[in-house]
Amino acid sequence: MSVVTEVSTDGKKLTISIRGRFDFAKHQEFRESYEDKELSAVVVDLKEATYLDSSALGMLLLLRDHAGGDDSDIRVVNSSSDVKKILAISNFDKLFDIS
């Protein structure tokens, strides 16, 4: 499974982990991991993500839109330096908490 989800015990926080390439092939799996849930906080764990492209950025935007848009609370954690660079160029740190 390349997209793994985990819900916290109080049901409020969702953690989505991506393994391998974060690209368009994961589109459906990624969407299905959150679309039936009401979310207050989401963590996207990229520790095992090897690569990120513009369709992944688009998928993050969809997640953000689902989780409340400007009121959402989404953290992107464990990004490798390559991934951080991509997120920096696109200035996505203005929309997401990136670490």
Added chain:
Amino acid sequence: MADTHLDRDVLSALQEVMEDEYPMLLGTFLADSIERLSQLHKTDDAETLGATAHSFKGSCSNMGAIRLAQLCNELEQRSKQKSLEGIEKLISEIDSEFAIIRPLYEAERQRSLADSATVRRF
């Protein structure tokens, strides 16, 4: 190694498949066989002998003539050898075997024709 001249199970299966054409099948087989035997006697070319024996073997096995099929197989193998010495003996064995089964097939043919005639009466 079976010594059956004529496998009756095969015949009933054939009759079931062929239905009304069963007698014709038997007749055709007999006619073909006579033709092939004549071929075997006429030729002295090893390849032709082998091919004819091979073909005859196939038909015999389909028609339930087990021993005859076996003999044809032997002939086919022998014809591949360098020397054709003693092959006439094998051919005459084939002749004899055919002489045995021929009347059996003819009787079967008569029987099946009579049966179907009987059936048609009703």
Added chain:
Amino acid sequence: MTSVQPLEPLTILIAEDSAADRMLLSSIVRRQGHEVLTAANGAEAVEAFRLQRPQLVLMDAMMPVMDGFEAARQIKALAGETLVPIIFLTSLTESEALARCLEAGGDDFLAKPYNQVILAAKIKAMDRLRRLQATVLEQRDQIARHHDYLLNEQRVAKAVFDKVAHSGCLNAPNIRYLQSPYALFNGDLLLAAFTPAGDMHVLLGDFTGHGLPAAVGAMPLAEVFYGMTAKGYGLSETLREMNAKLKRILPVDMFCCATLLCLSFQRRSVEVWNGGMPDGYLHSIASGERTPLTARHLPLGVLSPQTFDDRTEVFPMAVGDRVFLLSDGVIDTCDANEQLFGVERLQRVFAANRRPDQLFEEIEQALRDFRGEARDDVSMVEVSLLEAAQLSPPALVYSDSGQSCPLDWSVSFEFRAATLKRFNPLPYLLQLLLEVHGLRAQSGALYSVLAELYSNALEHGVLGLDSSLKRDASGFARYYQQRNARLDELKDGYVRVHLQVAPKGEGGCLTIRVEDSGKGFDVDRVMARPLDGARLSGRGVSLIRQLSRNANWSDDGRSARVEFFWEALA
């Protein structure tokens, strides 16, 4: 007995030289529901196939005239792409003979004596393969047709887009660019246009995705870019409109990374906005230094109009300086080991470059050396600052009939703090003035003068900024930072614009007066300075004096007045 599932009836060719065997097999096959064709030798079999095209063949290996192997070869050749399964009937046991069957194109064997159950199973299996092959071919043809259709759609889309893009000035002498012919369908966009004042706006963009979805976003974006640039809107307003439009029409996960430039030949500066694109580079010929123009913004189409950030950075440029922009196709070019070309290699090409004119070729060569072949989504553009006189912006095209125009009128505006913060009145004022046909020939000068008067009134007057800050690059940056900060905090102040058009002789006269609520300046001192083309600051006043007539300042510099004249039109 057999428990055969109902199979679609096939036409099966039986090639067998033994009459009894042929008869038997025909009956067996007919009983299984199929139509039977027969042949007594290989030649008859090939002929029967050619004429009747059965779907499956039962072939005896040993036959006179032409044996089963040759017949099988010929039948397979006749069948071409279609799969016609051939089942060899054989009592051959030697593996060599069996190998011959396979070589000849046989798909399976049936031994004598014939077993009906096995025969039925083999026919069923072969038929499944046959139908599978037929499906594959049909789908392949369907895909090929669909592909042609899509290619045609793309051709049409590109033709429409090219019409929209026609008003651009990518062929101006100060622009060099490289773009693949398929750029549009990679989402790459390159636009350039002159403003009425003779400045140049350039956009290098990269839409997410590929194909038509990427191309479709490009059209509304290009229309906004060209429309607003032609009317005299600045970068910030154009950016706001483009962002709002894309946000509205694109799905949430689509956006457009873009770098926008406004090159001003008169003011010798470049204004930059970079949302999500790789670093551009400002190359100073004199010092050899390359300043990276880094992305400070999110791409277009992501933020709502309320949260969109339209702040730009401004850098000074000397004549001959260049701005170089590239799409991520350059950096992302991979070699056979999936290593990226990367920024470091690009920097090395920059460092090794001796003749600026060769830069494109050197980069392309470096990419080819790295990858071994060219990529088709590499876009690069280089814009140089030339002397204003070297460029000739095309004349504005007017859409009215030219028959009626207002010749004797005046109007006054007062723009107060709240309006000054968020509104640029210049495009409207210009449109208004261009209703006067006699002024159209001077639209460039008119716009430049209006823009200078307004910006002087706003920046030096109302905001109290010191233009001498703009004497070097870091001062420039500080100046514009201060400008944005003070504008954000503005609570009071005004700029008044009075326009008066009156007939004069055979032609007419336009009087423009601009007043501001600021502290004014030492008019005499500034007037005493010679008209100096090289200094970065203070050029506004020189420009006004050069482009208009009877420029004069009163009320301690708080009020400026200029005139424009025109003769009778032919």
